[in-house]
Amino acid sequence: xxxxxxxxxxxxxxxxxxxxxxxxxxxxxxxxxxxxxxxxxxxxxxxxxxxxxxxxxxxxxxxxxxxxxxxxxxxxxxxxxxxxxxxxxxxxxxxxxxxxxxxxxxxxxxxxxxxxxxxxxxxxxxxxxxxxxxxxxxxxxxxxxxxxxxxxxxxxxxxxxxxxxxxxxxxxxxxxxxxxxxxxxxxxxxxxxxxxxxxxxxxxxxxxxxxxxxxxxxxxxxxxxxxxxxxxxxxxxxxxxxxxxxxxxxxxxxxxxxxxxxxxxxxxxxxxxxxxxxxxxxxxxxxxxxxxxxxxxxxxxxxxxxxxxxxxxxxxxxxxxxxxxxx
Amino acid sequence: xxxxxxxxxxxxxxxxxxxxxxxxxxxxxxxxxxxxxxxxxxxxxxxxxxxxxxxxxxxxxxxxxxxxxxxxxxxxxxxxxxxxxxxxxxxxxxxxxxxxxxxxxxxxxxxxxxxxxxxxxxxxxxxxxxxxxxxxxxxxxxxxxxxxxxxxxxxxxxxxxxxxxxxxxxxxxxxxxxxxxxxxxxxxxxxxxxxxxxxxxxxxxxxxxxxxxxxxxxxxxxxxxxxxxxxxxxxxxxxxxxxxxxxxxxxxxxxxxxxxxxxxxxxxxxxxxxxxxxxxxxxxxxxxxxxxxxxxxxxxxxxxxxxxxxxxxxxxxxxxxxxxx
Amino acid sequence: xxxxxxxxxxxxxxxxxxxxxxxxxxxxxxxxxxxxxxxxxxxxxxxxxxxxxxxxxxxxxxxxxxxxxxxxxxxxxxxxxxxxxxxxxxxxxxxxxxxxxxxxxxxxxxxxxxxxxxxxxxxxxxxxxxxxxxxxxxxxxxxxxxxxxxxxxxxxxxxxxxxxxxxxxxxxxxxxxxxxxxxxxxxxxxxxxxxxxxxxxxxxxxxxxxxxxxxxxxxxxxxxxxxxxxxxxxxxxxxxxxxxxxxxxxxxxxxxxxxxxxxxxxxxxxxxxxxxxxxxxxxxxxxxxxxxxxxxxxxxx
Numbered sequence: 001x002x003x004x005x006x007x008x009x010x011x012x013x014x015x016x017x018x019x020x021x022x023x024x025x026x027x028x029x030x031x032x033x034x035x036x037x038x039x040x041x042x043x044x045x046x047x048x049x050x051x052x053x054x055x056x057x058x059x060x061x062x063x064x065x066x067x068x069x070x071x072x073x074x075x076x077x078x079x080x081x082x083x084x085x086x087x088x089x090x091x092x093x094x095x096x097x098x099x100x101x102x103x104x105x106x107x108x109x110x111x112x113x114x115x116x117x118x119x120x121x122x123x124x125x126x127x128x129x130x131x132x133x134x135x136x137x138x139x140x141x142x143x144x145x146x147x148x149x150x151x152x153x154x155x156x157x158x159x160x161x162x163x164x165x166x167x168x169x170x171x172x173x174x175x176x177x178x179x180x181x182x183x184x185x186x187x188x189x190x191x192x193x194x195x196x197x198x199x200x201x202x203x204x205x206x207x208x209x210x211x212x213x214x215x216x217x218x219x220x221x222x223x224x225x226x227x228x229x230x231x232x233x234x235x236x237x238x239x240x241x242x243x244x245x246x247x248x249x250x251x252x253x254x255x256x257x258x259x260x261x262x263x264x265x266x267x268x269x270x271x272x273x274x275x276x277x278x279x280x281x282x283x284x285x286x287x288x289x290x291x292x293x294x295x296x297x298x299x300x301x302x303x304x305x306x307x308x309x310x311x312x313x314x315x316x317x318x319x320x321x322x323x324x325x326x327x
Numbered sequence: 328x329x330x331x332x333x334x335x336x337x338x339x340x341x342x343x344x345x346x347x348x349x350x351x352x353x354x355x356x357x358x359x360x361x362x363x364x365x366x367x368x369x370x371x372x373x374x375x376x377x378x379x380x381x382x383x384x385x386x387x388x389x390x391x392x393x394x395x396x397x398x399x400x401x402x403x404x405x406x407x408x409x410x411x412x413x414x415x416x417x418x419x420x421x422x423x424x425x426x427x428x429x430x431x432x433x434x435x436x437x438x439x440x441x442x443x444x445x446x447x448x449x450x451x452x453x454x455x456x457x458x459x460x461x462x463x464x465x466x467x468x469x470x471x472x473x474x475x476x477x478x479x480x481x482x483x484x485x486x487x488x489x490x491x492x493x494x495x496x497x498x499x500x501x502x503x504x505x506x507x508x509x510x511x512x513x514x515x516x517x518x519x520x521x522x523x524x525x526x527x528x529x530x531x532x533x534x535x536x537x538x539x540x541x542x543x544x545x546x547x548x549x550x551x552x553x554x555x556x557x558x559x560x561x562x563x564x565x566x567x568x569x570x571x572x573x574x575x576x577x578x579x580x581x582x583x584x585x586x587x588x589x590x591x592x593x594x595x596x597x598x599x600x601x602x603x604x605x606x607x608x609x610x611x612x613x614x615x616x617x618x619x620x621x622x623x624x625x626x627x628x629x630x631x632x633x634x635x636x637x638x639x640x641x642x643x644x645x646x647x648x649x650x651x652x
Numbered sequence: 653x654x655x656x657x658x659x660x661x662x663x664x665x666x667x668x669x670x671x672x673x674x675x676x677x678x679x680x681x682x683x684x685x686x687x688x689x690x691x692x693x694x695x696x697x698x699x700x701x702x703x704x705x706x707x708x709x710x711x712x713x714x715x716x717x718x719x720x721x722x723x724x725x726x727x728x729x730x731x732x733x734x735x736x737x738x739x740x741x742x743x744x745x746x747x748x749x750x751x752x753x754x755x756x757x758x759x760x761x762x763x764x765x766x767x768x769x770x771x772x773x774x775x776x777x778x779x780x781x782x783x784x785x786x787x788x789x790x791x792x793x794x795x796x797x798x799x800x801x802x803x804x805x806x807x808x809x810x811x812x813x814x815x816x817x818x819x820x821x822x823x824x825x826x827x828x829x830x831x832x833x834x835x836x837x838x839x840x841x842x843x844x845x846x847x848x849x850x851x852x853x854x855x856x857x858x859x860x861x862x863x864x865x866x867x868x869x870x871x872x873x874x875x876x877x878x879x880x881x882x883x884x885x886x887x888x889x890x891x892x893x894x895x896x897x898x899x900x901x902x903x904x905x906x907x908x909x910x911x912x913x914x915x916x917x918x919x920x921x922x923x924x925x926x927x928x929x930x931x932x933x934x935x936x937x938x939x940x941x942x943x944x945x946x947x948x949x950x951x952x953x
Contacts, residue, residue: 056552090554097552102545107567107643116563117553152643168553349791460678463940467932469883471890472906472925479913479922490914586796590887594910605891608806616806627794 003074004031005175005208006055011068011078013047013054015279022279024050024063026232032176037202037209039219039240041255042229045276048212051229052178055210056095057085073175091121094169098181100161104153111149114168121172136167140197159190163197170201176208183218195222216255220244225311228252231277231287238312248308248319250292286316294318332636339632346624347398350617351391398621406607406615413614417600417622422502423493424599427591428584430506430519432577435526440573442527443534444561447542458531465528470587474521474594481517489514491596518595522587526580533576537569544568571642578634582627672945682937689931693750700743705898716912719919733919735908741919745927748902753931755812755901756882759819764874766820767827772862774828775835776854786832789825797822797884805893815894819881830873834866868946872939879935886928902928 013025024047032038042048053059055070057077070077072092077085089095097103105113114133115126122129130149137145140163153161162182169177179198183191199222202209211223219226220240227237228251236249247253254272274291277283285302289295296318303315308322406413446455482490494511496503505511541547542565550560589601596602600619607615674680692699719733719741732741770789774782792800804818838844839862847857886903888894890910895901900908902924909920 058548058551086551086554086556088554089552095549095552097545097549099545103549105546105550105564105568107571108564116555116559120553120555120559154643463936464933467879467883467936468929469887469890469903469932471887471903472928475906475910475913475921475925479918483914483916483918582794583796586799589798589802590891593891604802605893608802609892611806616803620803623799 002033005034005036005073006032006210007069007071008051008055009069009071011051011054011070012066013050013059013063014066015063017062017280020280023232023282024279025054027068028229028232028234029068030227030234030237032208032210034175034208035202035206036225037199037211037223039216039223039226040210040212040229041214041216041219041226043214043276045231045279046229047232047279048229049180050232052095052180052210052212055178056089056093057082058089058095087121090117090174091172092174093176093178094172094174096162096165096169096177096179096182099185100158100165101153103165104161106153108152109149110151110153110156110164114149114164114171117168117171132171133167136171137164139170139201140164140167142167158186159194162186162190162194166194166198166201170205170207173205174207176210177202178210178212180212181214182211184213184215191218192221198222216244228255231282232279233287233315235288235316236312236314238308239310242310242312246312246320246322248306248312248314248322249288249316250294250318250320251288252314253320292318331639335632335635339628342631343625343628346628347395347621348391350620350624351394406612413612413618414622416603416615417618420598420600420603421622422504423597424585424588424592424601426504426506426515427518427522427588427597427599428581430515431522431526431584432581434519434523435530436577438523439527439530440534440566443531444538444565444569446531447535447538448561450539459535462528462531465524465531468524470521470525470590471594473524474518474591477517477521478594488517490517493598518591518597521594522584522591525587526577526584529580530573530577533573534569537572538565541565541568571638575634575638578630578637581630582623585623585626669945673941675945678937679941682934682941685930685934686938689749689927689934690753692746693753696746696750700740700746702740702743703747705747705900716917716920718917719923732923733917735905735920736912741905741923744900744905745902745924748900748905748924749927749931751895751899752882752886752901752903752928755816755819755885755895756878759816759881759885760823760874760878762816763820763823763877764827764870767824768831768863768866768870770824771828771831772835772866775832776839776857776862782832785828789828792821792825793829797880798887801884801888802891802893805888810893810896812895812899815885815888818888819885822884823877823881826873826877827870830869831866834869835862838862838865872943872946875935875939875942879932879939882928882935883932902931 008031009029011025011028012023015022015024026047028047028051030038040048040051050059050063054065055077059065065078068078072088077088104110111130111133114136115129118124118129118132119126122132124132134145134149137148142148142160142163148156153164156164165182183194186194195218198209198211201207209223211219213219216226223240225238226240226243227234228243228249229235230251236243236247236252243252244256247256251272272291277287277290283290285300286292286295289299292299298317303317305313305315306319307313402412402414405411406416409416442458446458449455478490481488492514494505494514495508496505496511497507498504499507506515546564547560550564555564585600588597588599589605591597592599592601593605600622603615604619606612607619673683697703715734715736715738717730717734719731730740730742732745734740735744770785774785800822801818804821805814808814808817844857844861847861852861885894886901886906889901889903890907892907894903897904905924906921906928909917909922909924912918912920
């Protein structure tokens with residue numbers, strides 16, 4: 001068994017406000033091997049982005065990581081000083097955000113923004129850094145990379161900008177890239193291009209990937225494993241095949257059922273009733289019980305983790321049937 | 328880019344014409360125009376000559392035309408008090424005022440921007456609150472009073488700096504400047520500081536607000552995610568974004584600075600245009616008043632033009648859309 | 653769906669405003685200071701130990717005394733010293749505050765009235781009226797106020813009334829612009845449409861309906877402008893272009909004392925300066941807080 005690149009154990013991030021404590025990330029655990037692509041799926045407010053930020057150490061007051069550990073190749077990241085964390089960000093762990101127009105500085109040229117990333121972590125000359133940047137742009141499929149370097153972000157189309165962001169993420173050959181909904185703001189066709197691009201790059205370079213999204217269908221085509229989050233907790237995780245073909249947690253099942261492609265024409269679309277709970281007012285026990293058709297008195301207690309074999313895990317007292325066994 | 332500049336230039340010239348018309352109407356149409364050009368005690372022959380020269384017996388628009396014609400040739404009449412051409416008088420004093428004004432803007436920028444950024448980053452600290460409170464003072468204190476206090480403190484009580492006048496002057500490219508010598512600098516500091524005070528407070532406020540807003544933007548978060556040192560994030564990423572509105576405001580304030588130089592020059596007996604205009608207003612030396620107004624109008628229009636061009640240079644989004652459009 | 657709790661408490665808007673205002677210690681201090689100064693200004697002639705402009709009361713032998721000295725005839729203490737004419741500085745300052753504040757308040761009030769009316773008209777009627785008024789306002793706003801005031805005074809000569817006219821001329825455009833923007837926004841709202849349909853005459857719509865909703869930003873600006881007017885007037889007086897010697901404002905007092913600064917007789921300029929400062933700073937503090945308090949309220953309407 002290879003040693004995992006990333007090991008997250010019981011990560012807990014709280015946001016303190018006058019109205020109470022918001023448990024954005026509530027005891028999240030997972031691990032990633034080198035080159036593995038994991039999808040982190042959930043609705044908005046599920047804590048998936050916060051998990052990503054927590055790993056990067058980008059949680060600002062009033063938020064704080066209060067418990068848990070994040071180990072990168074065995075090295076503990078929670079609690080190390082800011083200076084050490086800074087040397088890891090953009091270097092060993094990189095992040096891609098949702099809207100590249102907002103994340104690229106509009107008044108600085110692309111080459112400036114790329115070269116500074118290289119120079120912050122590698123001891124090379126500026127000319128060398130420029131070369132590295134140019135190569136990175138080529139790798140992500142941007143035509144006439146050399147000229148494009150002197151352009152400004154607004155001169156690129158949406159898809160191109162995201163490719164630039166990917167190029168920036170790969171500049172220092174990170175071991176892990178966290179992508180926070182990078183294709184949500186793009187057209188579907190561009191989306192699939194970006195997806196296959198990323199898959200290719202990761203396989204080539206052996207970089208692990210956490211793909212944060214609310215769209216399970218994206219994960220199905222892209223990832224090796226998937227973790228489903230709800231109200232700050234991972235409610236189900238496993239290989240993509242396992243989870244999608246045989247979802248055990250009612251929420252996962254609901255999510256899959258909601259996907260338009262799954263519907264038989266003519267039948268009303270399935271919905272999960274209700275809305276995601278406010279993090280400040282979580283019900284006790286299983287956070288999903290207010291919306292779950294299968295909930296009972298038992299669910300007032302937080303469900304423990306059940307191992308269903310082959311890495312498939314879930315937290316539920318009333319899981320769905322195991323449809324794979326029946327097949 | 329060139330097209331852009333030319334277009335703005337044309338607009339500026341149009342504005343200049345309108346303004347000169349206003350100045351003309353305002354000053355020449357109020358009261359007897361002749362009184363604007365000849366001292367009250369001049370002889371009848373002089374009157375007749377001036378009437379002919381300036382065409383004052385002709386219809387108003389012809390008068391304006393000849394006024395303009397004369398103005399473009401640099402002839403705005405002779406000062407009553409000094410009997411030298413009014414324009415010459417103004418231009419002699421021009422470098423002194425400009426030196427003061429430029430110095431003031433530099434001080435405001437060099438002091439204001441770092442203080443404002445620092446105050447935005449360390450919001451809760453006592454230092455930040457002090458900076459903010461002082462900036463309110465900066466807005467409130469009338470310029471002349473600050474000048475008096477500066478003199479009282481530095482010249483009278485401490486005796487470090489001179490209380491009035493301009494220092495040693497040296498000529499650089501044909502322009503007499505005083506900051507090149509130590510003596511000149513000593514004389515320059517207090518008036519420049521005085522003139523700068525309001526703008527220091529303004530720049531601090533603007534920078535603080537801009538930095539606060541910038542720090543919340545996604546590109547700052549992304550820069551942190553790239554592992555960039557804080558120094559660079561603040562000094563390059565944030566700074567370049569907030570500079571644009573600050574520079575715009577400062578440039579527009581330049582006009583106000585020139586105007587307030589009138590006060591500072593009076594307090595510090597600085598031999599610039601401002602002192603001249605006050606003295607001229609007191610004795611109703613109208614040619615000088617007119618010359619001053621025209622020079623000011625030209626200056627303001629020029630400043631607006633420069634700001635427009637600089638804005639497009641600084642903000643790449645504007646520049647490129649101008650080229651396309 | 654946030655329903656404002658204050659709605660249920662049945663609090664009047666004024667009470668809400670007052671509560672919001674008092675949340676800052678500085679702001680309350682500023683208000684107290686301003687009220688104190690205003691009171692001093694009102695009661696000036698009553699409180700002053702001496703009428704500094706009645707030559708019969710002045711004793712030239714007492715001129716240029718430091719603060720705290722006793723008068724030659726022992727009738728009073730010169731708490732803040734005397735000037736070159738033997739005037740008691742404290743009395744002169746009390747009279748001076750009166751004049752400075754009066755000029756500031758009167759000019760602001762009139763400028764507000766004029767600018768408000770013109771701005772509302774421009775915003776409401778639009779078209780040529782709007783263009784004309786706004787063009788004039790824009791041209792004026794592109795010049796520094798001090799320059800405009802100086803030119804006006806140069807052309808019209810000095811005097812109490814002329815200073816007030818100059819100050820009004822300098823300020824009105826600012827109000828007009830703000831009133832017009834507010835009117836433009838409000839004009840599109842439904843209650844105006846309703847009023848028009850009900851055939852309520854224009855001027856009533858303007859003043860009874862449009863006006864109250866445009867007030868908040870104008871209140872902030874006008875308070876700030878009072879300070880600005882006082883400052884400008886004192887600057888003009890200092891330059892010798894302002895109020896005549898018979899009605900000296902604080903600016904003139906400071907100007908008088910200028911020549912004595914270098915010889916160490918600071919009090920002739922210093923104390924009037926402090927009084928001026930207190931007036932301006934207190935008004936600015938009040939305006940600052942009003943601005944913070946009134947703005948979010950606008951969104952709750």
